[in-house]
Amino acid sequence: MKGAIFFSGKYGSTEQYAHWIGEATGLPAIDIKDPKADPAEYDYIILGSSIIYFKLTIRHWILANLPQLEGKAKLLFSVSGAGPSEKLERWVANSLPAKLGSQIEHVALAGKLDHTKVSRWVKMMLYIASVFNPDPQASKEERYGFDHMDKDSIQPIIEYIQQFQHRPMAVT
Numbered sequence: 001m002k003g004a005i006f007f008s009g010k011y012g013s014t015e016q017y018a019h020w021i022g023e024a025t026g027l028p029a030i031d032i033k034d035p036k037a038d039p040a041e042y043d044y045i046i047l048g049s050s051i052i053y054f055k056l057t058i059r060h061w062i063l064a065n066l067p068q069l070e071g072k073a074k075l076l077f078s079v080s081g082a083g084p085s086e087k088l089e090r091w092v093a094n095s096l097p098a099k100l101g102s103q104i105e106h107v108a109l110a111g112k113l114d115h116t117k118v119s120r121w122v123k124m125m126l127y128i129a130s131v132f133n134p135d136p137q138a139s140k141e142e143r144y145g146f147d148h149m150d151k152d153s154i155q156p157i158i159e160y161i162q163q164f165q166h167r168p169m170a171v172t
């Protein structure tokens, strides 16, 4: 069976996870910005997306490719500042068409925020958000950035992919 990783990110952490997963499994890691990114060619799909302002950045691409994604095995990994939580599950669910949400497995990965990579405007927005954030740790991370990238955390995704790789090809 043929699989691929389609990813969408803004500042490099989702791309980094996509490449780590690709290296570990041999699957191609395809940036959705590539006009040739076509999920129709694959039997199972790994979707990777950062969360920016409470939404998956891949959501528009998913909508545009819905017919090619439906009916296939799919796993979505999100990359965010927030850790696994009900709140994060809600952001993911709200970013996906309802019928797809029930068909998709979700793995939450921890990302990275490097203030030297964001615009002055974004830096200002993050500063304002930090002032109003009641969670002192989250507030500190909004203001100064963070790096929670963890290569080992891709293990459940590798195991998900391996179930397809060990499946014998159908004889036609």
Ligand SMILES: Cc1cc2nc3c(=O)[nH]c(=O)nc-3n(C[C@H](O)[C@H](O)[C@H](O)COP(=O)(O)O)c2cc1C
Pocket: 008, 009, 010, 011, 012, 013, 014, 015, 049, 050, 051, 052, 053, 054, 055, 079, 080, 081, 082, 083, 110, 111, 112, 113, 114, 118, 122
């Ligand atoms: C402008 C901006 C908005 C963000 N909004 C959220 C958010 O709503 N929730 C969250 O958990 N993390 C948020 N983050 C943190 C990102 O999800 C995190 O930095 C992630 O690693 C970015 O992935 P990328 O490098 O692939 O773009 C935000 C980061 C930025 C720069």
